[in-house]
Amino acid sequence: MKVIATTRQTQGTSASRRLRRADKLPGIIYGGTQPATPIELEHNPIFYALRKEKFHASILTMELDGKEELVVLRAFQMHPYKPQVMHIDFQRIAPDEKVTMRVPLHFSGAEESPAVKLSKAIISHAVSYVEVTCLPLQLPEFIAVDLSKMELGMTLRATDIAMPEGVTVHNDVVVASVIAPVEEEIIGAAEEAPAEEAK
Incomplete structure (x- = not known):
């Protein structure tokens, strides 16, 4: 599965808010010998990919600024009530490392x-x-x-x-x-209340 991303030039809460308004998704890629890199992605492809079991348990190919590398999904945050991904984290992996x-x-x-x-x-x-x-x-x-x-x-x-x-x-x-199956207990009939004595 392939993910297309670009390096995010601006950071901070306001910048992330502007990205989301433009249907973009802020994220980060880290690990390996390179420093952590803030990235941005198209929101909708990731939103629908997250619904697929395979996306969570696969080695993904990320095309970052035109260069491909192997990554895995590590974390993501959803909006409390909107169908919106707020942030996503990927980790770089090496083909020869477990x-x-x-x-x-x-x-x-x-x-x-x-x-x-x-x-x-x-x-x-x-x-x-x-x-x-x-x-x-x-x-x-x-x-x-x-x-x-x-x-x-x-x-x-x-x-x-x-x-x-x-x-x-x-x-x-x-x-x-x-x-094991639970056998139903047979509940005996309730005892009849004693008749009220005639006065």
């Missing part, structure tokens, strides 16, 4: 698992992403998680998932667990 990134999980197979089919249990997704470490070109767009072997009492951790070649789990967290 990065640690959040990668989304795509779950499948729960309905075919013994936990669901035989035990009538529920498989709970504990997280929607995991952090992995790899070279930029090895970064997967997502990681597939097969739940078809889950049984009652099982817990699936990040290190249990088959990772693509060159990709390692950064934090070993619980990814999914089986929740």
